[in-house]
Amino acid sequence: MIIEWKYKETEPRTLKAFLKEKKVSKKMLAKVKFSGGQLQVNGEEVRVRHTLNAGDTIRMSIPIEPANPHLKPSEKSLDILFEDEYYLIVNKPAGVASVPSSTHREDTMANRIRGYIEKKQYMHKTVHVVTRLDRDTSGAMIFAKNALAHSMIDQNMRKQEVEKLYQVIISDVMTENHSFIEAPIGRTTDSIITRKVRIDGKPSLTEYWVEERFNNATLVKVKLHTGRTHQIRVHFSHIDCPLLGDDLYGEKSGYFYRQALHCSELTFKHPFTEQLLQVYAPLPNDLNELIEALRGK
Template identity: 50%
Template sequence: MKIEWKVQGESAITLKAFLKTKYISKRLLAKVKYQGGRLEVNGELSRVRKCVSEGDVVSLCLPDEVGSDSLEVSNEPLNILYEDQHYLIVNKPSHVASVPSSLYKNHTMANRVKGYCLRQNYRYKTVHIVTRLDKDTSGVMIFAKHTLAHSYMDRLLKQKQLYKEYIAFVDGDLEKEWGLINKPIDRMPGSIIKRQVLKTGKASLTEYWVTKKFKQLTQVKIQLHTGRTHQIRVHFSDIGHGLVGDDLYNPKSNEYRIERQALHCSTVSFTHPFTETKLSVVAQLPADLNKLSNLLESENG
């Protein structure tokens, strides 16, 4: 993988200093040096002490990534929403875990992506997971194809420049058309899975907009401003409007017999770290939530 930049508006600086402006870490430079990568200026092999100036073309050739044998291959299908040489963005179905665990060792999204990369004969075999979803949440998931692409996306996440929108169906009638749920979340004492609102927890902020009102339920659009485990599910349960079908946080809600929490990551938006263009990727509402929406519409008359 070759990444290129044209030096612009710079008086002479070292290649090392220029690469620092591109957030290239010392660790990655070491991998380039010792694991088969290459640094070039205007097509010629160069050292980091070399000076570059306006108009020079800097090329960073990344070494191949072998990947881990511990991650099994799955040939289950992928619904690909967007793909380029740096990123693979997919539509995760419900009932599929994002990554392997003691409960789900294979056929997770990570296993599926590894299988896809092998079938495509990509040089980069490591699976870089940028965003995750709960097993029973559907929607957009982002994978990076190489370590630099992953590093850049992690930086966007830390700077809150990667925007994720969700669609959810919640119990009851939300009084406000728009709201912010600002309540700290921590692990529930005695549980390795459940979370709850606790004063001692980490700051957690969820923004929502009411998009449709039904007789007994409300459809909302949600944007997360923090990324805590089960954040949406915990916050809406805490304000008395738990998610439909959420057996963990709203177990008495499921008269509509939906087989998972009614939560879907519908959109991710960000500025592409390599092309610097704005990218928005959308996953349409899946069949089970469409069916629920149509049923609710019919009840409204």
């Protein structure tokens, strides 16, 4: 794959400084240098110490990425929300794991993306998972189509420049229309899976808005300001308002089989086009039916 930029500044600068500003990592540059890629300015191969001048055309070709032989392709269909030559954003159904594990090996979202890549015969075969969701959480997931695209959006993620909004149903009636939950989160001492609020945990901040109240539950929109494991589930359980159906941090529901949690919106500046991208994932049928049932109670 070839990425092209136009150098528009009037002051000269090194190619290395320019690529750093474009969020091309040192690891990516090493792949370009040693694994079959190439850097060109105005059609001539150069090194990163090359000085750029106004009007120069920079081209970077990145090495072809083979498929992981241990990741089996799945032919299950995808609900595609957005796709271009750099990113693929899909609406993950509940009950499907994001990546393979000892208990879920062959039909995860990564397997489905691998199958989609083969079907489309894309040049780069490696599956790059940018954002993950718990198996029983539905909603928008981002995949990158090559290592450079992954590296660039990952830097946005680390700087909290990818806004993620969720819709959740709380098993209680929330009184405040808008508030924050700020409480540090860390591992529980007796499990590698569960997390809890603890004084020595990592700083964690969750913001929420009430969208609709029911007799014994609340539909809430949630924004994560940090990205801790199980953050939404842990924070709402911490204030004694666990997610409906969340038997890990609350109580098992008699009428809803999973945590009522859906990643409904992603907003970020596209690392390549620099355009603001907003992607919406509609609520799945089970959550829509749950809301209608709650309205009738």
